[in-house]
Amino acid sequence: MNPEFRRQLSLELSPARVVLMPAILLMLAICVFVIEGKQPLVYLHKGAMTLVGLLAACVGTFTALSSINDELNERTWDQQRMSAMGPWRMAWGKLLGGPSYAWYGALLCTAAALLCGFWLGELAETVLVLVLTIVGACALHCAMMASRLYSMDPNKPATSRNVWVLVVLVFLLLQLVSSLVVGLDSLLGGDGGGAWWGLHLGSGALLLIFAAASLLLGLLALWRAMSMQLSVPTTPWAWALGNAAGCLLLVGLVPSGTGRALTGMLLLALVTYYAAALESQVAQRWRALLYSAQHGQWRRFWQNMPLWPISWCMAFAVLLPAYLLWNADPLSNRSQLGPLAFMVLLHVLRDCGIYLVFSLRKSSRSPLGMTLLVVFVLSALLPAMFWSLGLAPLFEPLFGAFDPRLSSNFQHAPALGWLAWSGMLVQLAVLAVALVWRLKAITPRSAAKDDIFAL
Amino acid sequence: MIEVQDLIVDYPGHRALRGVSLQIEAGTVTALVGPNGAGKSTLLRCITGLEAPLSGSTRVAGIDVQQAPRRAHQCMGYLSDFFGLYETLSVAQCLQYAAESQGLSRQAATARVHAVAEQLALTAKLGHATRNLSRGQRQRVAIGQAIIHEPQVLLLDEPASGLDPEARSSLSTLFRQLQAQGMTLVVSSHILSELDEYCSHILSIREGRITSHGPLNAVAGAGGIGALPSELVMQLELAAPLAQPELALAGYRLVDMRAGREGSASHILWIGMPAHDTAARVQLLQQLVAHGAQVLGYQEARTSLQERYQQSLEAPVDPQALFAKEWP
Numbered sequence: 001m002n003p004e005f006r007r008q009l010s011l012e013l014s015p016a017r018v019v020l021m022p023a024i025l026l027m028l029a030i031c032v033f034v035i036e037g038k039q040p041l042v043y044l045h046k047g048a049m050t051l052v053g054l055l056a057a058c059v060g061t062f063t064a065l066s067s068i069n070d071e072l073n074e075r076t077w078d079q080q081r082m083s084a085m086g087p088w089r090m091a092w093g094k095l096l097g098g099p100s101y102a103w104y105g106a107l108l109c110t111a112a113a114l115l116c117g118f119w120l121g122e123l124a125e126t127v128l129v130l131v132l133t134i135v136g137a138c139a140l141h142c143a144m145m146a147s148r149l150y151s152m153d154p155n156k157p158a159t160s161r162n163v164w165v166l167v168v169l170v171f172l173l174l175q176l177v178s179s180l181v182v183g184l185d186s187l188l189g190g191d192g193g194g195a196w197w198g199l200h201l202g203s204g205a206l207l208l209i210f211a212a213a214s215l216l217l218g219l220l221a222l223w224r225a226m227s228m229q230l231s232v233p234t235t236p237w238a239w240a241l242g243n244a245a246g247c248l249l250l251v252g253l254v255p256s257g258t259g260r261a262l263t264g265m266l267l268l269a270l271v272t273y274y275a276a277a278l279e280s281q282v283a284q285r286w287r288a289l290l291y292s293a294q295h296g297q298w299r300r301f302w303q304n305m306p307l308w309p310i311s312w313c314m315a316f317a318v319l320l321p322a323y324l325l326w327n328a329d330p331l332s333n334r335s336q337l338g339p340l341a342f343m344v345l346l347h348v349l350r351d352c353g354i355y356l357v358f359s360l361r362k363s364s365r366s367p368l369g370m371t372l373l374v375v376f377v378l379s380a381l382l383p384a385m386f387w388s389l390g391l392a393p394l395f396e397p398l399f400g401a402f403d404p405r406l407s408s409n410f411q412h413a414p415a416l417g418w419l420a421w422s423g424m425l426v427q428l429a430v431l432a433v434a435l436v437w438r439l440k441a442i443t444p445r446s447a448a449k450d451d452i453f454a455l
Numbered sequence: 456m457i458e459v460q461d462l463i464v465d466y467p468g469h470r471a472l473r474g475v476s477l478q479i480e481a482g483t484v485t486a487l488v489g490p491n492g493a494g495k496s497t498l499l500r501c502i503t504g505l506e507a508p509l510s511g512s513t514r515v516a517g518i519d520v521q522q523a524p525r526r527a528h529q530c531m532g533y534l535s536d537f538f539g540l541y542e543t544l545s546v547a548q549c550l551q552y553a554a555e556s557q558g559l560s561r562q563a564a565t566a567r568v569h570a571v572a573e574q575l576a577l578t579a580k581l582g583h584a585t586r587n588l589s590r591g592q593r594q595r596v597a598i599g600q601a602i603i604h605e606p607q608v609l610l611l612d613e614p615a616s617g618l619d620p621e622a623r624s625s626l627s628t629l630f631r632q633l634q635a636q637g638m639t640l641v642v643s644s645h646i647l648s649e650l651d652e653y654c655s656h657i658l659s660i661r662e663g664r665i666t667s668h669g670p671l672n673a674v675a676g677a678g679g680i681g682a683l684p685s686e687l688v689m690q691l692e693l694a695a696p697l698a699q700p701e702l703a704l705a706g707y708r709l710v711d712m713r714a715g716r717e718g719s720a721s722h723i724l725w726i727g728m729p730a731h732d733t734a735a736r737v738q739l740l741q742q743l744v745a746h747g748a749q750v751l752g753y754q755e756a757r758t759s760l761q762e763r764y765q766q767s768l769e770a771p772v773d774p775q776a777l778f779a780k781e782w783p
Contacts, residue, residue, distance in 0.1 A: 003555035075539025
């Protein structure tokens with residue numbers, strides 16, 4: 001048996017806890033029977049299904065994350081990294097072992113829900129809802145664990161802030177899962193459904209496809225994130241594959257070709273932000289990336305490649321054919337989508353660049369907080385101050401699309417206004433200078449002979 | 456057993472290791488010494504693969520650690536300076552988990568748990584939760600986890616810190632036992648006197664560069680004459696000077712000689728001979744006695760770790776020269 005799985009089981013499933021869970025669930029069931037005298041089975045059925053969702057998605061996510069955070073807090077992570085267990089073995093040991101107590105409770109509730117469903121003549125629907133809930137919760141565990149592993153700095157223990165973020169997250173999940181599980185039942189009962197890449201599917205089939213695909217993508221992400229933490233050399237092909245698969249999955253719901261391209265691009269832009277915000281050990285990673293590029297070590301270059309530039313390049317790759325398709329260049333009229341989409345991507349690049357500049361500082365202040373502050377100044381404060389002068393797009397180029405004064409003043413102006421394009425170019429240039437300056441600052445002085453960033 | 460090539464490690468604004476290259480032979484115990492911030496822990500973490508270098512490579516037992524870290528981990532054990540234990544598990548469970556996570560079968564792991572517990576005097580504590588153990592016992596459990604899979608290489612970062620004298624003494628005994636079993640040890644520590652008891656080699660690091668690396672049984676610095684490569688130097692203490700030194704030392708190289716302690720007529724000689732030649736050692740003593748030498752002491756010459764460390768602090772930092780000289 002997987003030793004990590006067995007260790008997690010021994011931690012989670014102590015004899016006292018094994019007895020406690022059914023006892024509490026039994027008391028809850030008795031409460032339902034006492035309170036609801038007329039249709040107790042109906043309420044027991046709904047309650048059991050909701051509890052499956054709550055235990056699996058909320059408690060389970062929390063304990064799955066704890067299986068990683070506890071290693072940092074107890075300083076045992078080095079020992080795990082020194083073991084001979086491969087990334088996949090370690091990943092599934094934690095994935096199934098960490099939330100095993102939550103799964104134990106969820107399985108007890110599943111049994112109760114199935115019995116009630118059988119009694120009420122709703123067995124098929126019950127099975128479908130339970131399968132969706134369990135697969136969805138498993139996918140959630142994978143995604144959260146992968147995110148935690150990707151953002152984890154082995155030199156820093158999980159702080160109380162991490163715990164608070166988790167608490168907020170679990171609270172939101174609690175709201176989401178309870179409404180989803182309750183709403184899912186009525187959704188499945190209706191005639192709803194939709195077209196996915198032209199295929200007309202029932203809502204149940206559609207949800208099953210999405211849940212299964214999410215689980216597969218989550219497992220892929222978890223395996224790769226664990227590989228990275230266990231020092232197994234990895235190139236970012238899995239990230240690119242996951243991005244592409246996720247986009248194909250979701251874009252299939254959008255009917256038109258233009259809408260699909262835009263949705264794909266926007267999804268990839270969101271993923272770019274997410275990857276940039278999660279990244280840990282930014283300075284070491286970028287230093288290693290540039291050093292390996294400079295010395296022609298291309299294998300190491302790809303192994304050190306951060307994930308957000310991959311997603312950004314993919315978004316750009318999605319835009320390019322669409323750009324050509326729409327025949328839209330920056331000097332054509334503003335009704336074209338191409339320039340706006342292009343500007344959105346430059347905007348994403350700018351924001352990630354700002355975050356990178358702050359991440360490369362030797363400061364304990366949160367780079368995310370500083371980035372949000374600068375973006376707020378650039379996108380809200382300065383445009384508000386200079387709005388009356390028509391200079392708002394200089395600071396927030398996307399305002400060029402909404403400023404009627406600009407289009408009336410410049411008959412042959414570019415779609416977003418020349419001010420917007422100039423503003424973005426200036427901002428990117430300033431950012432490039434700031435980045436070179438920060439990279440020089442993190443490059444040791446002793447590296448003068450072999451390093452372009454050495455002072 | 457351990458090969459490190461041109462290892463460069465950067466932290467933001469600071470180069471921790473500056474092109475470190477070294478080789479450590481199998482069956483040796485190497486004392487890794489140097490001031491705080493010299494790069495000792497970084498070097499150990501690079502050898503284990505826990506830290507990714509900017510460039511360079513490390514090989515342990517012929518396995519590239521950067522390319523195949525999980526396979527390399529099967530032949531090495533590592534004790535971090537800030538190690539932790541699973542507080543809710545018992546000592547036996549901790550050792551069992553460590554053994555199985557290194558690829559041992561359940562039966563083999565159980566057998567190793569008992570063997571290691573006996574070796575580390577932990578048999579009576581096997582059923583105790585690790586949170587109830589003393590500092591010295593916790594240290595022994597952590598070492599037990601590192602050696603449970605009988606690795607060829609054991610890397611220890613400050614293993615004796617925070618231990619009482621008795622626990623330190625038993626640690627020294629343990630390291631000697633492990634060396635006798637054929638294990639290669641690299642021990643980083645600030646307590647030089649203890650390292651001196653069991654280390655056969657010194658690896659001194661300063662500002663991310665190697666300042667000294669070699670065996671401790673050479674007479675480096677004694678009269679400016681050191682041991683030649685593949686040469687063993689014997690230290691001889693005589694009650695009076697040799698009457699016929701040419702005849703008494705025929706066939707051997709006189710490395711150095713000087714007067715003994717002040718106020719006494721004794722003389723100390725350092726004599727070089729081929730390493731690993733036990734017969735030559737015996738023959739030299741017989742030859743000396745046959746020529747009337749009054750032998751007070753006859754032993755393998757050894758510079759104390761403290762002396763070697765002091766010399767390394769004064770020596771210029773030239774890693775290439777050191778590497779070429781001491782590892783032909």
